[in-house]
Amino acid sequence: MGFTRLIGRMTTQQTQSVEIWLFQSRLIQRLSWWAWGSLLAGGLMLLPNDTFWTGVAVQFIVWGLVDLAIAMFGKRSMEKRIARLGPEGLTAVEPAERQKLTQTLWFNTALDVLYLMAGYWMITDLGTNEPFWQGGGWGVVVQGGFLFFFDLFHALKLR
Numbered sequence: 001m002g003f004t005r006l007i008g009r010m011t012t013q014q015t016q017s018v019e020i021w022l023f024q025s026r027l028i029q030r031l032s033w034w035a036w037g038s039l040l041a042g043g044l045m046l047l048p049n050d051t052f053w054t055g056v057a058v059q060f061i062v063w064g065l066v067d068l069a070i071a072m073f074g075k076r077s078m079e080k081r082i083a084r085l086g087p088e089g090l091t092a093v094e095p096a097e098r099q100k101l102t103q104t105l106w107f108n109t110a111l112d113v114l115y116l117m118a119g120y121w122m123i124t125d126l127g128t129n130e131p132f133w134q135g136g137g138w139g140v141v142v143q144g145g146f147l148f149f150f151d152l153f154h155a156l157k158l159r
Helices: 003-008 012-017 019-045 051-126 131-157
Strands: none
Touching: 019 051, 019 131, 051 131
C-alpha cells in the first residue's frame, strides 16, 4: 500500500506517526541513488584500463551492489510492515521503529569508521607497491567516507 493511500485513511495523530516511515523511505531512496551512482562510476572507471582505477572501480561496483541490495531489502521489508500493520499499528510501533532505526544508524556509523581504517590500511600497507590495492583502498575510503556522513546525518536527523 502506498503512503498516499495510507495517509488518506489516517487520523491526525496517526498521520504524525507516519513521519518515521517517510523518513525511512527517503533514506532508502538516497541509498539507492548512491548505489546506482557507484555502479555507474565503477563501470566508467574500468574504461581507462589502468590498474589503479581498476582497483577503485572494483570497490565502487562491489559497494554499489551491496548498497543496492540493502536498499531493496529495506524497502521490501518496510512495505511489508506497513501493509501488515495498517494505520493503528503504524502509530503503535512508531517509537520502537524510530529507536531501532536510530540504533542501526549509529552502529553503522561506527562500522564506517572501521571501513575508513581498512581503506587506509589497504593504501599504506597492501598498496605500497601495488596500484590495484592502492586504488582499492581509495575506493574503500570514498565509499566508507560517504556512508559515514550518510549514516551520521540521518542518525542526527532522528534526534
